Structure formats: structure tokens, C-alpha cells
Amino acid sequence: MSNNHLYLVDGSGYIFRAYHRLPPLTNRKGEPAGAVYGFTTMLWRLVDELHTSDGPTHLAVILDASSHTFRNDMYAEYKAHRPPPPEDLVPQFPVIREATRAFSVPCIETVGLEADDIIACYAKAALAEGWKVTIVSSDKDLMQLIEPGLDMLDTMNNRRLGADYVQEKFGVTPGQLGDVLALMGDAVDNVPGVPGIGPKTASLLIQEHGNLEAVLAAADTIKKPKLRQSLIDHADAARLSRELVRLACHHPLPEPLADLALKGIPPAPLRAFLEDQGFKSLLLKVTDGHVIGEPVPPPAPVATDEPAFVHKDYECVVTEEALDRWIAEATAVGTIAIDTETDHIDSMRATLVGVSMAIAPGKACYIPIGHVGDGLLSEVPTQLPREVVLDRLRPLFTDPTVLKIGQNLKYDLVVLRRAGVDVTPADDTMILSYDLDAGLRNHGMDDLCKVHLSHDTISFKSICGTGKAQITFDKVPLPQATEYAAEDADVTLRLWRRLKPRLAAEAATQVYETVDRRLVTVVAEMERAGIKVDRAELSRLSAEFATQIAVLEGQVHEAAGGPFTIGSPKQLGEVLFDRMGLKGGRKGKSGVYSTDVTELERLAAEGVPMARLVLEWRQLSKLKSTYTDALQAQINPETGRVHTSFSLAVAQTGRLSSTDPNLQNIPIRTEMGRRIRDAFVAEEGKVLLAADYSQIELRLAAHMADVPQLRAAFANGDDIHSLTAQELFGEVNRDTRGKAKTINFAILYGISSFGLAGRLGTDRIEAQAMIDRYFDRFPGVKTYMADTIAEVRAKGYVTTLFGRKTHLPGIRGKTVGERQSAERQAVNAPIQGTSADIIKRAMVRVGPQLELAGLRTVRMLLQVHDELVFELDPSEVDAASAVIRDVMAGAAEPAVTLSVPLGVEIGTGKSWGAAH
Structure with missing residues (x-):
């Protein structure tokens, strides 16, 4: 057996993975280069790292030369429905070939053959010579080639x-x-x-009969009539398909096997290519004389001055001398990463257990202050007294010359503030990632570490366990706690070193520095403040909801002709479409009928009373479980208030979201939803003030789409929905205004005629006519939508007026549905995102302005959609209202000057509901 090992890279698979994996990038000449950069990086890792284990002696990248192959001559419709490659990918194909040759790696293609065929030819030839072969791909067609001596390498999943x-x-x-x-x-x-015939049936047939011809020969004996007839009727198509999927492995090799020898990466041509493209970060990795096969480790995908993660080097600080040394070094460095460890996921119920710091990559420590023994008889580990540590850290954490860096820093700010420690100035790597890559990935530390540092962090469950055996962090032994906690700080610092420099290069500085960075502290204070809820009112509502749910359940069972579990989608579907025989039921892949809200609303519109009853039952059940029951359990025993957690880096468009409880989803247009808001109350002697932007998204649409009629209407204070009704229907009444309101908002979400028809209860033709009339009367909206869709197709993202990017990778999705969904999101994202930016700017400014006005006791408690909720003394309402209205109305300036005024509606009352 030869020692030669041939690696054959499915180049087409690499190219499309690279294209869809990265956002649109351009090279220094302004040409599309995202796929080129991704392909170059992936090939580099493959060529320069594999030799450390299952190293290749020979390697080639195989590409498709043209779209027409011998299979098209065999069957004209072969690949006929494949869409053309994206416009910005086409010019990158020749550059990718240049990139391959820059690595001094053969780049092979043959007219008339697909890359899979060329791979098959080389694989068979190499195996015949006694070589080992590895195909770098996960393509199912190539799996036909697997045999002893030949395997495949799926680099996506390693x-x-x-x-x-x-x-x-x-x-x-x-x-x-x-x-x-x-x-x-x-x-x-x-x-x-x-x-x-799908994969499962095909597999069973081949398992039973051995091969295709045997299946076709036995077609007459197959018991299932539909399957039997399909095999008989389509036998020729099956035989044709067998030839189409058969790999052509006996063609002459375009280049001899010997010419595929892997001799290393000569630095000169690679450097020339990278300089031509302007790939500066990759240029840093080029070193003269570095060739494959040398006994050196592969270059780690981190900056050249960063050491590997060595957990045993982290220090557990348990003496005042060591603590003072770390503080002195941190002060001298001027940039440190910090993290807290606690015994609870809720920052308002958590006890501070320890603090970790990193002052350089690989140089980190953990300072335990609240660890206890794991069990009654175990000893409390040696650690510094809590107050000694906090007193020493307090000056460092407020030192204006030392930048503190955190990951999801809001949590740490709340925990530390409750311990009497402030943190300023600060950066947050989660927010940095969000402002750079919203829509491309999650922004949690573990995910970011894997993406940017190619490192898997120590998992929480590996040191604390899971389920009933899980322990809180204060019971973790100090050696393991140190490795876990110090790694978090170390990772955070390394992430910051990668992400912060990208802000200016990727035009994200404005949105980070003027909006999101300052918001972290503001939201942390909102979470600490919380809001009071009336437990007795919630209890009354729960009891009332329970009674109504029981009544609805009886009515549903009566309509269904017998009892069943209403909360079971499977049972509900069977009742509606099997027992009751209703038409139009659709089953998913699991074989269960769909009973989602769209399906039930369809049935209700068709006159099925039970569908409306189930919708009401679901809404009441959700309100009871999610709010009236859950809110009582979420009252903090220490403060007597509910402290929701605001998520700063979840919604793609920049909006805040909230959990525990989720305040964004309380229905405000129903009586029951409004009654839940009535349970959110002011403290004794205080009132709540709700300040709400009026139709802000429609106002922004009028500005961004440049619609003169809408701008004038907002400037004059006219009713925008009446204006639209007059423009579309020639008259204003309750019916036309209601339709106009639906259309105004639906258009902003890129709704289809089918979707609008469903909302208006009309047919698709009439809905399309309304959309056409809307665009005819407001052509600026149509132009805005077309321009925005063109932008997302070209760049892969859209931007708000403040420069916030929303990446929509679905615009390059494989299916029409994915791409159309991305287009609809693209139409709305700049408007909704700009609205989010504006209210965030208001949140950042309103506190300092209230303080300047001497209103220091006014507290901002909540931000929900386009609304801010404050708690204050009744005597301060007039003065505070004036300040809040002024800040909110002018929040866009000076960065953006709008051509429409921002209307702000303010109300007050003893409860949130009464403030509306």
C-alpha cells in the first residue's frame, strides 16, 4: 500500500459555503469579494493544517467548467430549474481560481464534465495505484464513491x-x-x-430487492397500489435517473496524479494575491519559507500576539497582596475585561460569588468572595472577605482612565450595583457583535468564541452539573471555578480586540457610540427599578380567566361533539378535519394537521364557530399562564416589584425585547389585555406616566419614502388613515378608514396580495388592486421598496438612518420562499430599526435632561415598543411631561433631521392601563 494520500476538494461546495457564510465584502478595488475571502480562508486552513494529522501528500481543487455537460445531452431538462448564481458571485469565480493557484494548488476543470465526475476519475485512478483518497465534501452524490481506502471529510461539521x-x-x-x-x-x-417515492421508501425498496433493476422487475408484486403503478409507469424515468446520478469515472485525467503533489505554499505568489485583494488580516499570516510538512503547528486563527488558552495559568486571588498586584497591573494597562459569577440567573436575586478579570490575552484571574462548601461537613474555601475585595475594586471599576469590558455587561452592572459598585467607562462585546453582525449569528459568548477564536469554552454544566444534581456556582471548588470564570474574562478581552477595530472599518461607530453603548447602563438601571404589580388584582383576574376558560372549554366540547384535549394540536386537528369533516386541512411533515392561528382564523372566517371559540380559549389560557399566574410568582421578595429582563441583542432590527415577564406581547387592543396593564401600578403616593410615539413608523415611512401627501398630513396634524382612505377609496367612513389603516401598516411589512386579502377578508384580485392603487397614489413608497430590495440583494443587508445594519442572509436562500421573506423583512427593517434607534436615543438622553431640570426622583421603568413608562410624584407630572416630550420629539437630532414631526402622546394614572 502506497503512503500517498490524495485529497480532492469539491471546489463548488466550498465556493457556495463561503458565499453564504460571510456578509457581502468588497476588495480594495471595490469589487465583490466575500466569497473570495471565505474560500481563501477555508482553503488555507485545509492546506496548511491537515498535515498535522491525516495529512495529504497530493491535493487538488476540482471545479465545474461550464453549466452544459454530457448529462444535458442525455436529458435536456437536467438542472433546468436551477436559478443562475447570484449576480455578485459571478465575477468572483475567476478570482477564486486565482486564489487556488496562489496557493500553488492545482485547480482542475474539464468542459463537458461536472466536478463530481472529475473527482470520481481521480479517486478511481488513485485507488488503483494503492493510494488513500479523501474527498473534501458532504455531497450525497459523491458518497457513492466511498469504499475501503476512500472516505469523505465534512469540514463544516469536522x-x-x-x-x-x-x-x-x-x-x-x-x-x-x-x-x-x-x-x-x-x-x-x-x-x-x-x-x-421519497428517501425512506427508496431505501426500503433497495434494501429488499438489492438494486434498481430488481425493484423494477418486481414492481408487479408490490402490494401498495399507488407505489406499484408509479414504478410501472415511470420505469424509464427511473432508469434515466440512474444514469444521471451515475458518476463518470473512466475519463482521461486532465493532469497526471504525480502533478498533484503538495509541495508547500510558496509565500511570494500568495502574498501578491492577498496584497492585490487587500486582505490585510490574511497577509499577516504569510511567513517566508513556511511549507507543508514542516514540524510546526498550524497557525491558530487568532492575532499573532495572542497565546493559546492555558487554563492552568489563570490565578485564583486569595490574598490582599495578590489582589493589589492585579489592580495595579490593571490600572497600568488601562483596558481590562471583567465578569461576575453569581448563584442565580436573575440579576436581581443573585448573590455575588466572585469577580474575574483579564488584563491581557491569557493573563486572567478569579477573585472568589462567596464560595461555600458543597455540603454540611465540607470546609469553606480560603478567600478574601467580600467587603475587602469590593472596597479595593470600587476605585478601579470607576477609574475614568481604565476601560472595563464585559460580555452582556448589563447583568454584571445590576449585580455589582446591588453590591454598591459602579462600573464606568465600559464596552460590551455582545453589543459590539450585535451592531456589526445583527442577523448573521447569535451574540452569546460561547458562539462568538467559536466563531472568532475557534475555541470551545468550558461549559457551565460541566462544572455545575444538570438537573437535580446541578449545584450553584458558590459550591464549585475554587480550582474549577477559577478556570471557568477567568476563561470568561479572557475570552471577552480577546473578542473585544477583534470586534472593536471593526466599528470604524464597517461604518458601525455611530450606532454603537451614540445609541447602544450608552444604553447598557440605562437599561440596567431600569431593570433594577422594576415596576410594582397588584397581586390581589392579578389573583382576581386569574380566577376570572379560569371561569371563562372553563365555560369556553365546555362550548368547544359541545361544538366538537365530545370532550378532547383542546391544547393538543394533534387532537384538535383530528376533531376539526376528521371527526367534523371540515375541508382544507393541511398536514405537516409529522402527519399532524396544522391548527395554527392562521388556520383557525381561516375556519372562523368561513363560519366555523368552534374555531373562534378555540382562539378565545387559547388567548385566555395564555394570558392566565403567562401573566396573571406567572406575574405573581415573579414578584421579587426583596423589592416587592417585578423586574423584567430587557434583551439588547436579540431582535434583528435593533428593538429591545423582554423576558420574565415578556412585556412586549401583552395584547393592548383587547379588553383582557388592557386589564392586565391595569395590574401594573405605581407605588403609594406616586403615579405612572406613559409617553408613546404616535404612529412613528408611518411618520418615518413618509420621510424615508419621500411621500409629500403623508408628510403634509403629519405636519398638519391630520388623521393619516382618513387621508389614505380618501386617496384609495374616494370617501372616508368607518369601513374605508379601517381598511386604510390595515393597508398603511401592511404595506410597510411588504405584505403580499394574498396576505392583505386575508387581513381584509377580500379576494386576492381586489387586494392586489388596493396595493396597486396605493402605489399609484403614493409612488414614493413603491420606489422606496424597490430601492430597498435592490440594496439587500446587492449588499446582503439594509441600514437605518443611523447606520444600523440588519443582515438578511435569507436574500440568498435556496428557496423562493426564503428570498421573498428576506425581501419583506428588508422593506420594514430600515423603518422599524430607525424607530428603535430613535427611542433608544431618547432613553439615553431623558435621564440627564430630567436631572438638569431638577427632577431627580423621576424613574424610567419600562420600554415597550414605542412607549416609555416612568414613575414619579404627582406634583412633578407637568414639568416631567414637558422634558420627556421635548427629548422624545427631538431624539433623532442632530444626527438625522426628519421632514416630519415626531408626535408624542403622554398620559398619567395610578396604573399603566390608566395612563393610556
Whole structure:
């Protein structure tokens, strides 16, 4: 057996992975380069790192030369339905070929053959010479080639694929896989297959009969009539499909096997290519004389001055001398990462257990202050007294010359503030990531660490356990606690070193510095403040809801002809569409009928009383479980108030969201929803003030789409929905105004004629006519939508007026549905995102302005959608209202000057509901 090991890279798969993985980028010449950069990075890792384990001796990248191959001559419709590649990807194809050659790696393609065929030819030739072969791909068609001596490498999931994988996934051997593929067909490549046969059935047939011809020969004996007839009727299509999926492995090799020898990466051509493209970060990794096969570790995907993670090097600080040394070094460095460890996930109920700091990559410590023994007989570990540590840290954490960095810093700010420690100035890596990459990934530390540092953090469950055996962090032994906590600070510092420099380069400085960074402290104080709820009122509502739910349940059972579990979608679907025989039921992949809100509203509109009863039952059940019951349990025993947690980096458009409780989803247009708001009350002697932007998204649409009629209406204080009704229907009455209101908001969400028809209860043709009339009367809106969709198609993201980016990778999705969904999101995201930016700017400014006005006791408690809620003395209402209205109305300036005024409605009362 030869020692040669040939790696064959499915270049097309690499290219499309790179394209969809990264946001749109341009090179220094302004040309599209996202796929080029991603492909270059992926190939580099493959070429320069594999030799450390299962290293290749020979390697080639295989590409498709053209779209027309011998299969098109065999079947004209082959791949006929595949959409053309994205416009900005096409010019990157030749540059990717240049990139491959810059690594001195053969780049092979042959006119008339697909890349899979070329790979098959080289694989068979190498195996015949006694070589080992690895195909770098996860393409199911290539799995037909797996045999002893040949495996596949799935770099996406970092795993090797062999015959056992094929057996597990498809139920057959690699040699039988082509027969399975022929039966099931392939919609993407337009391989016809046999109608009605999916992967499972195809696998069972081949398992039973051995191969395709045997299946077709036995078609007459198959018991299922539909399957039997389909096999008989489509036998020719099955045989054609078998030839289409068969890999052509006997063509002459374009280049001899010997010419694929991997000799290393000569730095000169690679450096020239990277300089030409302007890939500065990759240029830093080029070192003269570095070649494959040298006994050196692969370059880690981190900055050149950063050491690897060595957890045993982290220090557990248990003496005052050590603490003073770390504080002195932190002060001298001027930039430190901090993190807190506690015994509870709720920052308002958590006890501070310890603090970690990192002053340089790899240089971090943990300072325990609240650890206890794990059990009655275990000793409390040696640690510094809590107040000694806090007294020493307090000056450092407020030192204006030392920047503190945190990940999801809001949590730490609340915990530390409750301990009497403020933190300023500060950066938050979660917010940095959010402002740079919203829509592309999650922004939690573990995910960011994997993406940016290629490192898996120590998991919480690995040191605290899970389920009933889980312990709180204060019971974790100090050695393990130190490694876990110090790693968090270390990771946070390393992330900051990568993310902060990107702000200016990617035009994200304004939104981070003027909006989100300052908001972290503001929201932390809102969470600390919380809001009082009337427990007795909640209890009354729960009892009332329970009675109404029971009545509705009886009515549903009567309408259904017998009892069943209403909360079970499976049972509900069976009752509606099987027992009651209603038409239009649709089953999902699991075989269960859909009973979502859209389906029930359809049935209700068709005159099915039970559907409306179930909708009412669901709403009341949700209000009871989510609010009237849960809110009572969420009252903090120490403060007597409910402290919701605001999420700063979840909603793609920049909006805040909240959990425990979720205040964003309390229905405000129903009587029951309003009664829940009545249970949110002011403290004794105080009142609540609610300040709400009036129709802010419509106002922003009038400005951003440049619609003169709408701008004038807002400037004059006219009713915008009446104006739209007059423009669309020629008259204003309750019916036309209601339709106009629906259309005004629906258009901003890029609604389709089908969707609008559903909302208005009309047919699709009439709905489309309304949309057309709207665009005819307000052409600026149509132009805005077209321009925005063109922008997201070109860039992969859209921006707010303040420069916030919302990435929408679905715009390059594989299905029409994905792309259309991204287009609808793109239409609304700049408007909704700008609205979010404006209220955030108001939140940041209102506190200092209230203080300047001498209104220091006014507290901002909540932000819900376009509304801010404050608690204050009744005597301060007039003065505070004037300040709040002025701040909110002018929040966009000076960064953005709007052509429409921002209306602010203010109300006060003893409860949140009464303030409206």
C-alpha cells in the first residue's frame, strides 16, 4: 500500500459555503469579494493544517467548467430549474481560481464534465495505484464513491464520513446509493426519479430487492397500489435517473496524479494575491519559507500576539497582596475585561460569588468572595472577605482612565450595583457583535468564541452539573471555578480586540457610540427599578380567566361533539378535519394537521364557530399562564416589584425585547389585555406616566419614502388613515378608514396580495388592486421598496438612518420562499430599526435632561415598543411631561433631521392601563 494520500476538494461546495457564510465584502478595488475571502480562508486552513494529522501528500481543487455537460445531452431538462448564481458571485469565480493557484494548488476543470465526475476519475485512478483518497465534501452524490481506502471529510461539521455513515443515513451501502438516488430523484438537479417515492421508501425498496433493476422487475408484486403503478409507469424515468446520478469515472485525467503533489505554499505568489485583494488580516499570516510538512503547528486563527488558552495559568486571588498586584497591573494597562459569577440567573436575586478579570490575552484571574462548601461537613474555601475585595475594586471599576469590558455587561452592572459598585467607562462585546453582525449569528459568548477564536469554552454544566444534581456556582471548588470564570474574562478581552477595530472599518461607530453603548447602563438601571404589580388584582383576574376558560372549554366540547384535549394540536386537528369533516386541512411533515392561528382564523372566517371559540380559549389560557399566574410568582421578595429582563441583542432590527415577564406581547387592543396593564401600578403616593410615539413608523415611512401627501398630513396634524382612505377609496367612513389603516401598516411589512386579502377578508384580485392603487397614489413608497430590495440583494443587508445594519442572509436562500421573506423583512427593517434607534436615543438622553431640570426622583421603568413608562410624584407630572416630550420629539437630532414631526402622546394614572 502506497503512503500517498490524495485529497480532492469539491471546489463548488466550498465556493457556495463561503458565499453564504460571510456578509457581502468588497476588495480594495471595490469589487465583490466575500466569497473570495471565505474560500481563501477555508482553503488555507485545509492546506496548511491537515498535515498535522491525516495529512495529504497530493491535493487538488476540482471545479465545474461550464453549466452544459454530457448529462444535458442525455436529458435536456437536467438542472433546468436551477436559478443562475447570484449576480455578485459571478465575477468572483475567476478570482477564486486565482486564489487556488496562489496557493500553488492545482485547480482542475474539464468542459463537458461536472466536478463530481472529475473527482470520481481521480479517486478511481488513485485507488488503483494503492493510494488513500479523501474527498473534501458532504455531497450525497459523491458518497457513492466511498469504499475501503476512500472516505469523505465534512469540514463544516469536522467529521469523517465512511460507509457506516451512508448506511446510517440512507440504509444502504455506498454501492447501492445510486439506486436510491435514482428512485427518489432530485428536485434541485431536476432528476425525475419516481413520483411519490421519497428517501425512506427508496431505501426500503433497495434494501429488499438489492438494486434498481430488481425493484423494477418486481414492481408487479408490490402490494401498495399507488407505489406499484408509479414504478410501472415511470420505469424509464427511473432508469434515466440512474444514469444521471451515475458518476463518470473512466475519463482521461486532465493532469497526471504525480502533478498533484503538495509541495508547500510558496509565500511570494500568495502574498501578491492577498496584497492585490487587500486582505490585510490574511497577509499577516504569510511567513517566508513556511511549507507543508514542516514540524510546526498550524497557525491558530487568532492575532499573532495572542497565546493559546492555558487554563492552568489563570490565578485564583486569595490574598490582599495578590489582589493589589492585579489592580495595579490593571490600572497600568488601562483596558481590562471583567465578569461576575453569581448563584442565580436573575440579576436581581443573585448573590455575588466572585469577580474575574483579564488584563491581557491569557493573563486572567478569579477573585472568589462567596464560595461555600458543597455540603454540611465540607470546609469553606480560603478567600478574601467580600467587603475587602469590593472596597479595593470600587476605585478601579470607576477609574475614568481604565476601560472595563464585559460580555452582556448589563447583568454584571445590576449585580455589582446591588453590591454598591459602579462600573464606568465600559464596552460590551455582545453589543459590539450585535451592531456589526445583527442577523448573521447569535451574540452569546460561547458562539462568538467559536466563531472568532475557534475555541470551545468550558461549559457551565460541566462544572455545575444538570438537573437535580446541578449545584450553584458558590459550591464549585475554587480550582474549577477559577478556570471557568477567568476563561470568561479572557475570552471577552480577546473578542473585544477583534470586534472593536471593526466599528470604524464597517461604518458601525455611530450606532454603537451614540445609541447602544450608552444604553447598557440605562437599561440596567431600569431593570433594577422594576415596576410594582397588584397581586390581589392579578389573583382576581386569574380566577376570572379560569371561569371563562372553563365555560369556553365546555362550548368547544359541545361544538366538537365530545370532550378532547383542546391544547393538543394533534387532537384538535383530528376533531376539526376528521371527526367534523371540515375541508382544507393541511398536514405537516409529522402527519399532524396544522391548527395554527392562521388556520383557525381561516375556519372562523368561513363560519366555523368552534374555531373562534378555540382562539378565545387559547388567548385566555395564555394570558392566565403567562401573566396573571406567572406575574405573581415573579414578584421579587426583596423589592416587592417585578423586574423584567430587557434583551439588547436579540431582535434583528435593533428593538429591545423582554423576558420574565415578556412585556412586549401583552395584547393592548383587547379588553383582557388592557386589564392586565391595569395590574401594573405605581407605588403609594406616586403615579405612572406613559409617553408613546404616535404612529412613528408611518411618520418615518413618509420621510424615508419621500411621500409629500403623508408628510403634509403629519405636519398638519391630520388623521393619516382618513387621508389614505380618501386617496384609495374616494370617501372616508368607518369601513374605508379601517381598511386604510390595515393597508398603511401592511404595506410597510411588504405584505403580499394574498396576505392583505386575508387581513381584509377580500379576494386576492381586489387586494392586489388596493396595493396597486396605493402605489399609484403614493409612488414614493413603491420606489422606496424597490430601492430597498435592490440594496439587500446587492449588499446582503439594509441600514437605518443611523447606520444600523440588519443582515438578511435569507436574500440568498435556496428557496423562493426564503428570498421573498428576506425581501419583506428588508422593506420594514430600515423603518422599524430607525424607530428603535430613535427611542433608544431618547432613553439615553431623558435621564440627564430630567436631572438638569431638577427632577431627580423621576424613574424610567419600562420600554415597550414605542412607549416609555416612568414613575414619579404627582406634583412633578407637568414639568416631567414637558422634558420627556421635548427629548422624545427631538431624539433623532442632530444626527438625522426628519421632514416630519415626531408626535408624542403622554398620559398619567395610578396604573399603566390608566395612563393610556
